Amino acid sequence: MxxxxxxxxxxxxxxxxxxxxxxxxxxxxxxxxxxxxxxxDAEKLSEYECGFPAFEDSRGRFDVRFYLVAISFIIFDLEASFLFPWAVSLEYTGWTGWGAMMVFLAILGLGLAYEWKKGALDWE
Known part of the structure; x- marks a missing residue:
């Protein structure tokens, strides 16, 4: 049973x-x-965040650069979240952990340089 x-x-x-x-x-x-x-009623439906009526439809298209900047922010935010535990455990991981993190940072740096060169970070 x-x-x-x-x-x-x-x-x-x-x-x-x-x-x-x-x-x-x-x-x-x-x-x-x-x-x-x-x-x-009319008062409850009025604009309260910015103080003036919206000049476009809220379901309009965004420029693709907005998404590129958002993705870049997420990538570098994740980088920071990887760096804190790495820094705390560096004593235990030794040179292998240090080398792995340097490779990771180099890949991220190359990605940032590519993004910069392509003009993804330029805002008009």
């Missing part, structure tokens, strides 16, 4: 997770219905 009592904590955890996630989804919707915030 299989002892299923060991799975009780897991089932309890999953049950609490389902209840909390359901509450986080449906409770704000219920509160907004009760407070009347679901009835938009």
């Amino acid at each position: 299989v002892d299923l009592s060991q799975y009780l904590p897991i089932l309890l955890f999953l049950g609490i997770a389902v209840v909390l996630s359901t509450a986080f989804v449906f409770l704000p919707m219920g509160v907004s219905r009760l407070t009347g915030s679901h009835k938009p």
Whole structure:
């Protein structure tokens, strides 16, 4: 006979997770219905972030350079997230770890130089 009592904590955890996630989804919707915030009027639909009406459709196309800059930011953000644990563990990884990180940084540097040469970082 299989002892299923060991799975009780897991089932309890999953049950609490389902209840909390359901509450986080449906409770704000219920509160907004009760407070009347679901009835938009001209004041609620007015521009509040920048203070003036948008001059283009919000679903318009973006210039591809926007995406290139965003991808570059993500790449160098990931580089920083790799550098911190590497610096902490450099004592244990030794010259092999140092060499591997220098190869990684050289590849990223070549990518940045290529991006710069192609004009992906120029903004008009």
